[in-house]
Amino acid sequence: MIEWWNGIPVFERFFWIVAFPSSVIFVIQTIMTLLGIENGHDFEVHNLDMSQDLHEHNILGNENSLGILDVKFKLFTIRSITVFFTVSSWAGIVAERHGKEHLTSLLIAMSLGFIMMLVVSFIYYFVQKLTEEGNMDINNAIGKEGEVYLTIPKQGEGSGKIQVVVQGVLRTMDAVTYGEKLATGEKVIVIKVVDNQLLLVEKIN
Numbered sequence: 001m002i003e004w005w006n007g008i009p010v011f012e013r014f015f016w017i018v019a020f021p022s023s024v025i026f027v028i029q030t031i032m033t034l035l036g037i038e039n040g041h042d043f044e045v046h047n048l049d050m051s052q053d054l055h056e057h058n059i060l061g062n063e064n065s066l067g068i069l070d071v072k073f074k075l076f077t078i079r080s081i082t083v084f085f086t087v088s089s090w091a092g093i094v095a096e097r098h099g100k101e102h103l104t105s106l107l108i109a110m111s112l113g114f115i116m117m118l119v120v121s122f123i124y125y126f127v128q129k130l131t132e133e134g135n136m137d138i139n140n141a142i143g144k145e146g147e148v149y150l151t152i153p154k155q156g157e158g159s160g161k162i163q164v165v166v167q168g169v170l171r172t173m174d175a176v177t178y179g180e181k182l183a184t185g186e187k188v189i190v191i192k193v194v195d196n197q198l199l200l201v202e203k204i205n
Contacts, residue, residue: 012096015109019089026086029079073125080117088113141166141173141190141199148175152182152201159198162188175199 008016074080092109100108146164149172153160160182162175175188176198182188188201 009096011102011105012093015089015092015096015105018085019093022082022085022089025082029082073121075117075121077121079124080121083120084113084117086113087116136167136169136171138166138173138193138196138199141171142192143190145187145189145204146201148182148184148186148188151184152177154179154181162190162199162201164190164199173199175201177201177203179203 005013088109091112092105095105095108096102141164144164144166146162148160149163150161152158152162152175154177156176156178159174159176161172163170163172165171166173174197175190176194177188177200179202182201182203187204189204191200191202194200
């Protein structure tokens with residue numbers, strides 16, 4: 001073992017030092033996921049909220065009457081960082097073994113690691129979104145307090161949108177009111193569900 005380690009070039013050792021622990025953590029995370037041990041929440045190091053931009057560019061599809069989830073795109077999580085270090089370290093080792101220059105090996109390692117980091121983050125983002133949408137019951141919004149997101153016209157003359165926490169997730173949902181116009185930012189409470197697609201709300205005094 002010592003002879004093998006001493007035979008590795010100094011620069012390549014850096015990649016091996018990173019590869020060992022990150023690979024072990026990656027394997028453990030994979031096994032936990034397959035066994036269903038994870039609780040579905042990945043520790044968030046930094047939350048990059050791309051949901052609004054994605055909606056504006058129609059990447060996530062049009063908003064519908066059952067409500068759009070405010071699921072946040074999490075780039076820097078324990079899972080994605082583990083993937084980054086695992087992929088980048090092994091990519092660096094392969095590059096070094098193929099005689100690439102040190103700088104080239106480093107660039108290849110960082111690039112592949114970041115690409116896989118994005119891929120994994122997007123996969124978990126869409127899986128979480130689809131899972132939450134599939135389990136959502138609009139009737140669970142009744143009695144919940146929320147906030148007007150898009151102005152709601154008075155006397156049922158049209159619909160607006162509110163943001164309300166339903167089943168533990170902040171959602172943007174279509175809403176109407178039979179009272180006065182409700183401006184963005186006003187606090188409301190959900191009274192009932194209309195036609196199984198609209199939330200009837202009233203202002204909280």
